[in-house]
Amino acid sequence: MSAPAIILERPQRWDAAFDPALTEADVDRLLATAPFNAMQPLAFPKRTPLREILRNDAKLHRFRRGEIIVRQGDYGSSAFLILNGATRVVLKPDLPPALLGRHAPVRKGLFRTLAQFWNGRRPPESFARSRLQASAGLGARVADQETRVFLQDLPRVLNAHRTEQMTAGDFFGEIAALSRMPRTSTIFADSDTAELLEIRWQGLRDLMKYDDALRRHINRIYRERALASYLRATPLFRHLDKERLDRVAEAVEFATFGDYDWSGDYKRLAQAGAVRPEKEPGIVVEGDYPNGVVLLRAGFARVSQKTGGGERTLNYIGAGQIFGLREIAHNWREKNRPVNFQFSLRAIGYTHLLIVPTRVMEEIVLPSLPARELPPLWPAAELSAEEPPPELARREQVGAEILEFLTENRFFNGTASMVIDLDRCTRCDDCVRACAATHDNNPRFLRHGPSAGGIMIANACMHCADPVCMIGCPTGAIHRESFAGQVVINPITCIGCKSCANNCPYDAIRMVEIRDQSGELMVDQEMRPITKATKCDLCVENHGGPACERSCPHGALTRMNLNQLDELSRWLGK
Amino acid sequence: MNSPNSAPQFDAHNYARPNQKWTCGHACEGRACRSGPDAWGRCQATSECRPVLETKPGETKGRWRCTRTEGACDEGPLPDGTCCRPIPKCAPVPTLRVWRGRITVGVVCLSSALLLLLTGHPVWRNRFINPGPVSRVHSSTAFTSRALTNGAAGNCAACHIAGDRGPDGILQAALQARPGMLELGELIRQPAGHPTGMDTACLRCHGGRNFHQPTAPLVSCSVCHAEHQGRVMAAAQDQNCGFCHANSATMTVARRPAVIHHFATDHPEFRFRTDQLADPDTLRFNHALHLTGATMPRLPGGSKLDCASCHQPDATGAYMRPVKFADHCRVCHSLQFDPDTSQLQLPHGSAGFVSAFLRSLSKQYADLAAREHPADVTTFVQQKLAGLRATVGSGEELERRVFFSSSVAGPEARIGSLSGATRAIFPGCAYCHEVKAAAPGNAIITPPVQTERWLGRARFNHAKHTGVECAQCHDARHSQATADILLPGRAACVVCHSPAGGVRDACSECHTYHQPPQIAAR
């Protein structure tokens, strides 16, 4: 019997619905409520009708009073619409980290540092039972197979913090969903019957695209809340005064590209070889008229160039980087010799970007720049040349093999990837031992991983620029450390739900069965082992930086920002 | 696995923990158990699950339920609530690092034990720790007996306080050493060559330090004399001398401006030259005449005069014997004062004897006559005296001539003659000697002084220089005056005694630090 050959096509977005439990009746009910009842179903294309968007990209949640819906600082890929009841947003002061399920990492003091002398024989990941029972005014309940965390002493919270109620019809979380910025405030349910609709970013994007009211609404609050401060922090605009910056902000367009997430289908796609540059959605196509400068806000994009048969990757750019400035600056100065986009820019998975239109650039931004900050003109010779220009020549330094390797595996997401020089590594495991010595005798990484071109990206948390692991943590245990931004897990509030481990596309989070101090595995009432998610915390609690890097005797291991190739090319030193 | 370079797949969902000292004994079969061995290498495996007791409302006994993670097993828990599937205990395996640690501890223990054993054994100890052969002198039976008479032990303990002790004694001695182990500053601060405790041991047999300069600082014997370096104790090194002599500061303090590093480079010229010394001898001797004079008679054997005719080495060959009139001069220079009487000669050695001899001339002639012509003594004597009187006049005149005549000066008439191919006839004492008039009728002859050694601070061995012509160093053929010191300058030595010349030029080749050694016997 021959099984039908499985052809792995790019999965349709709706292969797996966001909420499989959502019934047709629910969808009907949603279509009858605001704002969906005001939307024009006919405005949606056949491929993505409004009904299907709701059915597949939305999820119904019911919360009781005091249950936390989103936490300040969380990463999320979805927005919420209040259908019934009320929620409350915490304005000032912020809730303490303990109430958000976090603990501010403190550097080990002298005693805890020295205590590691004699802790070497402790069983790995052992906890004092008393430590695990400590809960800071938080309770938990399991509902709909999901764990809900609630504030136990709600009156005190309401007393101590200024809050504001949000009621049915209100949207929140849309900016975080679209731009992958951390949630700006904590929101919890204010009535026992709060019903919320969670819409994932793909659905939200489509709703925005085809519904003018929603788009206007989101654009407005985006411009109000997020844009100005972001633009002000962008070097390109630092010479503008407030009035002109506002004019830029007014004109900026933004867009979200890509079909799939890091966390979900990416690995399967990559392994099936379905990820090819030509298939990725183009943000800018080589040869187009330069209609604006692209500012990458979140996600990654590939810079490529047409060659005989297809396209070759020259570089990739990540959040904060700018594309197309050189062309536009050239055209502004050499009006009689305009050039088109010289390279293509393609979204790799989810990408969020801002586009500053050419007109605004020419009228406001470019005149403000001093001459030395302007990118060089395109000489006629270079336009026809096959070779990439110098700023893209990193590719040559890093080598095509490693560049493909990094792109294929999406390693450029890492801000602190563990890169091992295999030509230098003696496999002595000093790094692993150092990690274990500083982390409860449990090394928080695996000295093994994909390798190419003489380097290995070990299986350690890369502290991604876009940390998809942080999406969906029910207790807020996994979070960014507030100061330097390392992604850390609070073992006390981690409930072992594996959502972060499953989300991580790099397998960098591992569930570890914890023990008590005698070495006995801890179990719950059901005698199931208690697990905690563990991963590299970049030695946030230790002195002297990551122990793995410090302990490598041969300088073969380094923690490196792979968002840009500069550091890697310097390190490879070729 | 397709390409030989791709990594074999293995369970990446668990951390590898090479930091742990023990691994599960089942790990090599790929079946490591969940709990793993503890830090002391004890297997902690129990059973696959821990059943939980469920009591339904109304029930009293309850039921044990399997809680295995992989799903409940078919058999279910035993009635007493234990799991029916015990995990077979393993023998945990120590990691390579544990072995490395064990080997390290083993090596340390073994070394310590071995060293304790060897230093604890009285016979093996000395053989084991002796850093090198003791010099022949210090390992002789003579040394042992002398050490014993001088109140020291006859073995290593003769010099070393720790010499005859076991490990504890050695340690004790080491802790009592001065400067002590932790007094590193002392090593730097203390004056170089500071005497050590070891010197006490040396001085038991060797008399006090006889220094070539009383101002020289007190220096430990061991600065120059290194023991345990072989069967022969090596001579002091140039650096040892140079410690003072190459140090301008020290030499300035000692008011000796010369700073000397090597003989060939900066050793000063010999003192007799720099001070322009002259031979103070009053004896007139013309080397040039004797060696090159055309009129020089041949020696009785027919050979010409040469250096060796007069200068002969002593028994060791190191130095030359003093030249003696009787042995070397007399063969040509006769003391025959009466040209007609060759049998009668003046005595040599004392002016008084000569005076007495001359004043008793008749007796001398009589004795001669008695020996030669016993029949006619009186006539013989009369005849001789008359002959003398004919040339000289009086006895006083004769004595004056004998003493004060020389071949070129003195009383107008000579008593002898120098010319001719035969032996010279006595020309008068003043021919060679400095003769002074004293009380009337008496003469004083300044005794000649032969300076035995001009290089008072240095040794020289003629025997080692037999390959060199005498004239190469001693320019006698051109020396006419007695005052000439016929020794070469430093430059002549340096020709050979220098790195370029290839002959040893160490200080100790010529110089001796101590005064002649004295062995003190108490």
Place this chain on the structure above:
Amino acid sequence: MKRHRRQLFTGLPLLLVATVVTGYLHRRHAGALPGYAFLTGWVLLAAMLVLTFYNVWKKLPFLPFGRSEFWLQLHLYLGYFTVVLFLVHLNFRPPRGVFEIVLAALFTFVSASGVVGILLSRVLPRRLATRGGEVIYEKIPALRVACRTQAEALAVGPDSQSVVIGEFYLHRLADFFARPRNFWWHLAESRRPVAALLRELEDVQRTGSEAERVALAKLAELVRQKDGLDYHRSVQLSLKLWLFVHIPLTYGLLVFTALHLALVYGFSGGAR
């Protein structure tokens, strides 16, 4: 790579300068200073202790004492310099006493093993990266057993029907799969034994039936896989084994040095 060459550019000149300075001091003071041997001895001991401290340092990775890379560089160059110090302490003369010969021999072994070690550490990783498939050393036994189990199932398991393959497995492959093989061949970078094995396998394959050929192809793949594991075991083990000489002898040397110290002090200045 550049960053490592930079270390060379700072380390080597420092080493040379230190050597020249030591040589100068030696020429100036050797023989003239009676405490010279003591001073050089203490400096040598201090250097040896600093070198040994690297081993201790490695056990304290949680203390913020800089990077191990720096300490290894220090260890290396100080190690080379210690050899110079050692020769100076010996006054460039071979020792004559039994104990001192053993002491000097220990020092020589420790230094030599260190030099061998750093050579291995620089040469072997390149080879590891190019052959055999990256694998964690501790996992090799389990992987080898898995290999063997698969091979046995293929050749002599209940599903295998070929007597030829079974015979061949029992005679030629059983031993190969049973334990690590060809340590020295792998270290010498020679593939001769596995090539011979694969040739024999091919010979059997040529005469076999279709099913046998498929099974043998799989078996050949397993042989290659096992050979890769053996290769990694050999090379990774060599990268670890040199320390089995270097570290124990280091501590042994320290024990001998302690006695040397006691002897020197007990016997030199102790006659008072």
